[in-house]
Amino acid sequence: MSVVIDASVALKWVFDEPGTQAALALREEPLIAPEIWLAEAANALWRHSRLGEISAEEALARMEELTQAPVAAIAIEPFVADALRLATEILHPVYDCLYLALAIRHDTYLITDDRRFAVAAARPELAGRLRLLVQ
Numbered sequence: 001m002s003v004v005i006d007a008s009v010a011l012k013w014v015f016d017e018p019g020t021q022a023a024l025a026l027r028e029e030p031l032i033a034p035e036i037w038l039a040e041a042a043n044a045l046w047r048h049s050r051l052g053e054i055s056a057e058e059a060l061a062r063m064e065e066l067t068q069a070p071v072a073a074i075a076i077e078p079f080v081a082d083a084l085r086l087a088t089e090i091l092h093p094v095y096d097c098l099y100l101a102l103a104i105r106h107d108t109y110l111i112t113d114d115r116r117f118a119v120a121a122a123r124p125e126l127a128g129r130l131r132l133l134v135q
Contacts, residue, residue, distance in 0.1 A: 002030040002072070004103040006096070007040035008113035009133055010069060014062040015048075019113055019134045026111065027070055034098040035073040041066050079105045092120040103129050 005026060010033070012023035045059040054062070076083075080094075082101040087094040096117050103110040112118065113133045121130045 001108050002032045002106060003108055004099055004106070004110040005031050005033055005037075005071065006099045006110065006112045006114065007033075007037050007044060009111055010037060010041055010066055010071065011044055012113065012133070013069060014045075014065050022133050023113075031069075031071045032074050032102065032106065033071050034076045034102050036076060036095060036098060037071065037073065038063075038066060040095070074102055090120045090123065090126075092117060100126070100130060 003026065009019075009023050009026065012020045013027070042063055045054070045063055048054045049056050049059040076098055079101040080098065082105065083094050083097040086092075086097040086100055090097070096112075096114065099110045099112070100121060109128060110130045111133055112130060115132065118130055118132050
């Protein structure tokens with residue numbers, strides 16, 4: 001079974017921070033993500049660069065590393081309406097709900113480091129579909 005990961009997990013592969021070891025261990029699993037995952041990761045790298053936490057060159061190098069990651073990118077068109085429905089139900093942004101909709105569509109679960117998302121998705125009908133990287 002494939003596991004859905006989001007950009008918050010993937011970024012731990014290129015930043016040494018809490019949860020990095022758990023995120024690295026996931027690379028042994030078959031991983032999938034909506035095709036937007038790289039754009040979200042790139043935006044986070046840009047933000048780190050803009051804040052002076054890493055240089056622009058470091059951001060580019062880390063982006064290159066992420067493009068080589070063992071994640072199958074899945075087109076969003078087939079489940080974007082599902083993501084919109086989820087977003088309106090749990091009152092959380094559509095772009096995050098794309099990951100959850102993908103997990104539901106593939107009868108699997110999403111692993112995230114986004115605690116706010118986990119709280120929003122804590123509903124009986126979504127039980128087991130979203131798991132935090134580190135409890």
